[in-house]
Amino acid sequence: MATPAHAEPADHPAESSAAYGEMSFGKWILSWIMTSDHKRIGILYGLSALCFFVMGGIEALIIRTQLAQPGQHIVDAATYNALFTMHGTTMIFLGVMPFSAAFFNYMVPLQIGARDVIFPRLNAFSYWLFLCGGIVLNLPFLITPFVDMRVIPDGGWFGYATLTEKAYTPGASIDFWICGLQILGIASMAAGFNFIVTIFNLRAPGMTMLRMPVFTWMTLVVQFLVVLAFPCITIALVLLLFDRLFGTHFYMPEGGGDPLLWQHLFWLFGHPEVYILILPAMGIVSEVLPTFSRKPLFGAPFVIFSGITIGLLGFGVWSHHMFTTGLGAAADASFSVSTMLIAIPTGVKIFNWLATIWGGQLRLTTAMLFSLGFVCMFTMGGLSGIMHASPPVDLQQQDSYFVVAHFHYVLFGGAVFGLLSGIYYWFPKMSGKFLSESWGRWIFGVLFVGFNTTFFPMHIVGAAGMPRRIYTYDAGLGWEIPNMIETVGAFIIAFGVLLFIIDLVRSIRRKELVASANPWDASSLEWLCDSPPKVHNFDITPMVYSERPVWDKNHGPGPGYSLPDSHEHIHIPPPSIWPLLLALSVAWFLASWLMAGQWFEFGVCSAITAAICGFTSCFRWFLEPGH
Amino acid sequence: MSSAATADASHGAGHAPAAEYTVTGVPAYKLAMWTFLGSDCFFFGSLIGTYMSSRGKSLNGPYPLDVFAPAVTSCSTFDLLLSSLFMVLAVHYAKIGDIRKFTLWTLATMAGGLIFLGFQAYEFTSFVEEGLTLKSNLFGCTFFVLTGFHGAHVALGVFLLGSLLWAVRTGKLADNGITTEVIGLYWHFVDIVWILIFTLVYLLEFTS
Numbered sequence: 001m002a003t004p005a006h007a008e009p010a011d012h013p014a015e016s017s018a019a020y021g022e023m024s025f026g027k028w029i030l031s032w033i034m035t036s037d038h039k040r041i042g043i044l045y046g047l048s049a050l051c052f053f054v055m056g057g058i059e060a061l062i063i064r065t066q067l068a069q070p071g072q073h074i075v076d077a078a079t080y081n082a083l084f085t086m087h088g089t090t091m092i093f094l095g096v097m098p099f100s101a102a103f104f105n106y107m108v109p110l111q112i113g114a115r116d117v118i119f120p121r122l123n124a125f126s127y128w129l130f131l132c133g134g135i136v137l138n139l140p141f142l143i144t145p146f147v148d149m150r151v152i153p154d155g156g157w158f159g160y161a162t163l164t165e166k167a168y169t170p171g172a173s174i175d176f177w178i179c180g181l182q183i184l185g186i187a188s189m190a191a192g193f194n195f196i197v198t199i200f201n202l203r204a205p206g207m208t209m210l211r212m213p214v215f216t217w218m219t220l221v222v223q224f225l226v227v228l229a230f231p232c233i234t235i236a237l238v239l240l241l242f243d244r245l246f247g248t249h250f251y252m253p254e255g256g257g258d259p260l261l262w263q264h265l266f267w268l269f270g271h272p273e274v275y276i277l278i279l280p281a282m283g284i285v286s287e288v289l290p291t292f293s294r295k296p297l298f299g300a301p302f303v304i305f306s307g308i309t310i311g312l313l314g315f316g317v318w319s320h321h322m323f324t325t326g327l328g329a330a331a332d333a334s335f336s337v338s339t340m341l342i343a344i345p346t347g348v349k350i351f352n353w354l355a356t357i358w359g360g361q362l363r364l365t366t367a368m369l370f371s372l373g374f375v376c377m378f379t380m381g382g383l384s385g386i387m388h389a390s391p392p393v394d395l396q397q398q399d400s401y402f403v404v405a406h407f408h409y410v411l412f413g414g415a416v417f418g419l420l421s422g423i424y425y426w427f428p429k430m431s432g433k434f435l436s437e438s439w440g441r442w443i444f445g446v447l448f449v450g451f452n453t454t455f456f457p458m459h460i461v462g463a464a465g466m467p468r469r470i471y472t473y474d475a476g477l478g479w480e481i482p483n484m485i486e487t488v489g490a491f492i493i494a495f496g497v498l499l500f501i502i503d504l505v506r507s508i509r510r511k512e513l514v515a516s517a518n519p520w521d522a523s524s525l526e527w528l529c530d531s532p533p534k535v536h537n538f539d540i541t542p543m544v545y546s547e548r549p550v551w552d553k554n555h556g557p558g559p560g561y562s563l564p565d566s567h568e569h570i571h572i573p574p575p576s577i578w579p580l581l582l583a584l585s586v587a588w589f590l591a592s593w594l595m596a597g598q599w600f601e602f603g604v605c606s607a608i609t610a611a612i613c614g615f616t617s618c619f620r621w622f623l624e625p626g627h
Numbered sequence: 628m629s630s631a632a633t634a635d636a637s638h639g640a641g642h643a644p645a646a647e648y649t650v651t652g653v654p655a656y657k658l659a660m661w662t663f664l665g666s667d668c669f670f671f672g673s674l675i676g677t678y679m680s681s682r683g684k685s686l687n688g689p690y691p692l693d694v695f696a697p698a699v700t701s702c703s704t705f706d707l708l709l710s711s712l713f714m715v716l717a718v719h720y721a722k723i724g725d726i727r728k729f730t731l732w733t734l735a736t737m738a739g740g741l742i743f744l745g746f747q748a749y750e751f752t753s754f755v756e757e758g759l760t761l762k763s764n765l766f767g768c769t770f771f772v773l774t775g776f777h778g779a780h781v782a783l784g785v786f787l788l789g790s791l792l793w794a795v796r797t798g799k800l801a802d803n804g805i806t807t808e809v810i811g812l813y814w815h816f817v818d819i820v821w822i823l824i825f826t827l828v829y830l831l832e833f834t835s
Contacts, residue, residue, distance in 0.1 A: 118655045118659075119655070119659070189666060192662070192666075193659050193662045193663055193666075194659075196658070196659075196662050197655050197658045197659045197662065200650065200651050200653075200658060201650055201651055201653070201655050201658060202650070203650045205650075207650075227662055227663075227665065227666040228665065228666060228669050229669070230666075231666055231667070231669040231670035231672075231673060232669055232673045234670065234673075235670060235673035235674055235677065236673070238772070239677065239772065242761070242768065242772060246761050246762065247761075247762045248761055248762060248767075248768035248772075249762075249765060249768065250677065250681075250765075250768060250769070255686065255764065255765060255768075256681070256684045256685055256686045256764065256765040257681070257765060258680065258681070258684075261677060261680060261681070265673055265677070268673070619790075622794070622799075623799060
């Protein structure tokens with residue numbers, strides 16, 4: 001709200017418009033490019049994710065238009081392959097993950113009472129590298145008219161070998177996919193190390209682990225999943241790259257290799273990835289439901305330990321994606337059991353959320369509506385998930401639209417609703433302004449109806465036998481009506497997203513800051529800062545006495561937190577260009593191997609140059625004063 | 628921008644990595660390294676898993692017993708283990724602030740790493756001469772990728788030690804006890820991975 005007294009407005013994200021007049025446009029842009037402020041990086045993550053989310057949505061709309069009626073040829077089979085590959089890859093790696101990262105960045109330091117993450121420049125590096133990865137993945141859309149081969153990734157988001165081997169997918173499409181995912185993986189892992197150390201080491205005095213907000217807890221679990229799961233796909237992709245580039249046969253049966261090796265490595269990453277997508281949303285819901293029920297989260301430690309259990313078990317279930325590959329009865333049975341086990345901590349969470357709402361003084365704000373929507377839709381997705389845990393049932397459902405329905409209920413009805421809830425909940429904190437509540441109700445209604453219209457019929461056509469990934473289908477199979485309904489639903493979703501974006505732009509453009517520090521009467525430390533927070537977040541680092549410091553301070557019992565009378569030195573690192581340059585070098589280095597697939601010598605020279613630039617950036621980074 | 632820069636001009640000199648208050652008492656860089664090593668466990672776990680699941684599935688030779696020279700690899704293993712001892716000494720002298728002995732043992736550690744890389748280069752060359760290449764069979768590709776990535780880790784370790792030595796000798800790094808310890812963690816980890824590789828890839832072939 002108030003202009004920070006001893007911090008220059010130029011460093012302040014939400015006051016950029018106020019500072020606009022005082023600094024030139026170029027300087028303003030530069031201040032964003034060189035920022036290492038976790039709040040600005042969070043906003044950058046959010047805006048980039050929104051752009052990629054819209055791109056993934058457009059791909060989905062083309063897919064749904066194509067499938068609206070039987071026998072259509074709006075796009076050909078090859079384009080359709082590229083569309084569903086890019087839709088999946090974009091939504092997972094460039095939509096939901098960075099949107100969660102936006103909240104990690106913005107909220108976690110505030111929630112633990114810190115002034116920034118522990119390595120602010122590494123944080124900026126993660127963002128820029130993520131952006132490079134997103135650009136590399138989507139670059140093929142721009143260059144495809146100019147080249148004489150397939151360049152848009154078209155091997156599915158799962159990239160199964162041997163389909164993705166050079167023999168079966170020539171051209172550079174898979175190389176772009178490998179390169180993009182490697183870059184994104186490094187970005188995610190760098191952020192993972194950063195947040196784990198931040199959460200362990202930068203908590204305000206008195207904030208014990210079990211006093212941390214549940215969102216911060218889920219962030220911690222997710223970061224552990226990221227740093228442990230991503231190395232598996234890194235190796236899987238390296239081996240695939242070697243197969244394609246150097247003629248090895250890791251996955252090629254002709255040379256003794258094993259295609260199932262890819263599936264094991266991929267799903268060893270891929271299943272934890274599912275929890276990487278959903279746990280942040282669960283954390284957000286665990287903040288929103290108590291706030292708008294005016295009750296503490298029911299059994300908060302159980303919710304936290306359930307999250308940890310989900311994370312741990314998530315590493316032991318990967319082969320349930322592979323029941324149809326014939327692993328044998330023993331493997332099928334054990335993976336089936338471990339998969340069903342995951343339902344227990346998940347069920348614990350759902351019952352805890354229900355018990356939180358029970359008897360509460362509910363305020364049905366838009367944030368609350370999205371969280372309630374999350375609980376319902378995620379439960380539905382979870383229930384169809386348990387069906388797949390049974391190998392005989394899975395054999396019937398594998399590769400059918402039933403599975404598509406399942407994971408969209410979990411990832412759209414679950415993760416995306418949770419993230420939208422987070423946007424409505426934290427927007428006042430991030431901007432000092434509110435999103436329109438009246439629009440918000442409509443947006444929730446439109447998205448809720450559109451979502452169920454799109455994805456519920458997929459259960460039915462899936463059970464009726466419609467396979468995934470077919471670009472068209474014949475009439476007379478009984479799939480026409482559900483498919484038409486699904487397509488209508490997809491456009492209803494698109495309308496809802498459009499309304500949301502209009503309201504977002506409208507709200508951001510509003511001049512006056514109206515949100516108080518704690519507009520929702522919430523409980524955690526971020527509501528102690530101004531809305532939007534000052535550059536250094538807290539004038540005085542609070543001393544925390546309970547798991548709901550701000551609530552307890554306002555409503556009792558107990559002091560909640562106190563502000564010690566100290567004159568601590570506030571250290572805000574100066575802006576730095578090296579994170580961006582190092583990120584560009586790393587992306588360039590990895591993209592060189594992509595070029596090496598076409599012109600080997602050129603690629604090697606390019607890689608060496610990139611490595612030199614990278615090491616130079618590292619040294620300059622290290623020597624930069626003030627950090 | 629400028630306010631932060633001027634306010635912290637006093638902090639600009641020297642480089643004290645995350646000397647601020649931490650809740651756990653573990654320095655930030657050390658915790659970050661432990662996290663990275665956990666991640667690296669899965670990295671090498673995937674590679675070793677790939678090697679083990681492909682073991683004995685080569686359709687044609689050369690097979691491991693055709694090319695392995697256990698005496699040579701034992702020497703290089705001994706050399707790498709010895710370098711871990713040197714690393715411990717370097718950390719010790721960094722902590723008590725004896726720059727001269729710290730320099731000596733860091734150089735010794737780097738030499739150990741470089742000798743190991745030399746052994747690896749020799750081994751790779753002789754294997755290729757005997758017909759084992761990345762493309763020749765499944766053993767070739769899994770072996771070269773696994774040991775190649777380990778070699779890259781050793782090379783990075785040597786590079787880190789060299790950079791550390793440069794930063795300490797030129798006075799660019801004030802607090803080198805913690806930094807040396809953190810790089811030491813990495814060095815020992817890479818050694819432990821080699822013990823696994825040496826056991827599973829080399830020694831296992833001579834058991835039957």
